[in-house]
Amino acid sequence: MASNTKAELQNQVIYSVYLRNHSREGSFRALIPDLDRIKALGTDIIWLMPIHPIGVKGKKGSLGCPYANRDYRSVNPEYGSMEDFKSLVEEIHRRDMKCIIDVVYNHTSPDSLLYEQHPDWFYRRSDGSPGNRVGDWTDVIDLDYGNRELWDYQIESLCFWAGIVDGFRCDVASFVPLDFWLEAREAVEKVRPGCIWLAESVHLSFGSWARRSGLCCTRDSELFAAFDMEYEYDIRESFDRYLQGKLPLSAYTDMLNFQEAMYPANYNKLRFLENHDQPRIASLVDDEAALINFTAMLYFLKGTTLIYAGQEFEDRHLPSLFEKDVFSRDTGRDLSGLLAGLCEIKRGLGCRDSFTASADDALDIALMERESQGRRSLGVFSLKAKSGELTLKLADGEYTNLIDGSTLTVRDGKFLCEGRPIIITVET
Numbered sequence: 001m002a003s004n005t006k007a008e009l010q011n012q013v014i015y016s017v018y019l020r021n022h023s024r025e026g027s028f029r030a031l032i033p034d035l036d037r038i039k040a041l042g043t044d045i046i047w048l049m050p051i052h053p054i055g056v057k058g059k060k061g062s063l064g065c066p067y068a069n070r071d072y073r074s075v076n077p078e079y080g081s082m083e084d085f086k087s088l089v090e091e092i093h094r095r096d097m098k099c100i101i102d103v104v105y106n107h108t109s110p111d112s113l114l115y116e117q118h119p120d121w122f123y124r125r126s127d128g129s130p131g132n133r134v135g136d137w138t139d140v141i142d143l144d145y146g147n148r149e150l151w152d153y154q155i156e157s158l159c160f161w162a163g164i165v166d167g168f169r170c171d172v173a174s175f176v177p178l179d180f181w182l183e184a185r186e187a188v189e190k191v192r193p194g195c196i197w198l199a200e201s202v203h204l205s206f207g208s209w210a211r212r213s214g215l216c217c218t219r220d221s222e223l224f225a226a227f228d229m230e231y232e233y234d235i236r237e238s239f240d241r242y243l244q245g246k247l248p249l250s251a252y253t254d255m256l257n258f259q260e261a262m263y264p265a266n267y268n269k270l271r272f273l274e275n276h277d278q279p280r281i282a283s284l285v286d287d288e289a290a291l292i293n294f295t296a297m298l299y300f301l302k303g304t305t306l307i308y309a310g311q312e313f314e315d316r317h318l319p320s321l322f323e324k325d326v327f328s329r330d331t332g333r334d335l336s337g338l339l340a341g342l343c344e345i346k347r348g349l350g351c352r353d354s355f356t357a358s359a360d361d362a363l364d365i366a367l368m369e370r371e372s373q374g375r376r377s378l379g380v381f382s383l384k385a386k387s388g389e390l391t392l393k394l395a396d397g398e399y400t401n402l403i404d405g406s407t408l409t410v411r412d413g414k415f416l417c418e419g420r421p422i423i424i425t426v427e428t
Contacts, residue, residue, distance in 0.1 A: 005228040007351035012044035021319040028084040042343025050102040055109020061322025068109040100168035107140035155267035167196025181226035199230040232269040253357035283316040289385035296421035297381040299342035302355040380422040
């Protein structure tokens with residue numbers, strides 16, 4: 001684990017913004033009027049998906065993908081000017097939030113400034129032409145980190161941006177050499193002490209395929225040496241299979257316990273129900289009562305919480321990365337109050353606490369426990385909003401559900417779950 005990772009990151013919330021699709025204007029300045037609303041959700045950190053110019057050659061869709069970066073050192077003119085960007089960051093800071101930006105260091109667009117100036121810094125196919133190592137990423141060409149000059153250029157770029165923002169979300173970080181990230185972190189720390197580093201690690205099956213194919217793909221346990229947080233893709237496939245009805249809930253809770261056993265004590269996995277690459281959770285969980293349970297569980301899990309813009313409105317449509325596709329705020333549903341309340345509960349949980357999880361597979365109820373510094377917090381989440389009697393390791397008596405203020409009664413070590421999420425905290 002990175003030696004200077006801040007434990008309090010575990011109790012924080014990141015809100016992810018895709019500028020093109022966050023407003024009709026789709027600009028830096030158009031986000032500013034929405035900052036107070038985002039802050040009220042309990043947001044600590046705003047993550048701006050790539051802000052750089054987008055390549056034209058080989059682009060996907062009519063507008064291209066933001067992850068096909070054309071220039072690492074400028075901003076996308078469609079979003080505004082560099083001064084507009086700096087003004088946005090200042091407004092984020094004025095509200096006591098931090099700002100992190102996406103950096104895409106595995107590849108660029110085929111018409112990138114870097115390829116025009118340094119074609120020798122790129123991966124070549126057997127015929128000598130530039131290309132990429134992953135077939136369906138047809139709008140990008142891969143960088144070759146065998147070139148030391150490339151390291152210097154990329155680190156200089158990070159140091160430039162670190163003079164403006166508070167950290168980086170690093171796209172497919174597993175595919176870029178770990179030694180590069182370690183050196184980059186050391187250099188950036190001199191510019192931005194306490195810089196936040198979030199790694200997009202890869203799905204377990206994808207990482208296994210990459211290593212079998214001879215590609216550079218750092219394992220999650222190793223990646224923590226350079227990063228404060230990383231994606232929970234190592235267990236995401238178990239979660240997805242549960243949602244699809246292919247695995248029992250206990251298969252997912254067992255994987256949560258496995259993470260707790262294998263990673264350093266201060267590990268931080270980014271917890272999410274959706275992101276820009278994954279389906280909207282509301283499109284997978286039709287019942288709102290069940291969705292509320294999933295949402296409460298998200299905030300109880302050990303690790304930083306991610307909310308993807310639109311999730312608070314139970315938006316079911318995943319916006320396109322390649323087109324103008326503003327997410328809907330007119331769904332008739334709004335979880336904002338719930339998210340704000342769950343954020344307050346999250347802040348009261350431990351940072352480097354112990355975590356255990358189990359499941360009642362018959363009722364699809366997850367039971368979770370966190371313990372730290374003489375306090376136990378217990379969470380009960382009915383993921384299909386079913387009611388049933390459960391056993392809980394609590395003394396008989398009455399307890400207050402922190403989510404809604406209702407009373408939980410335990411008799412003979414048993415209690416009735418009525419299909420609503422429960423979080424309680426007791427002194428030990």
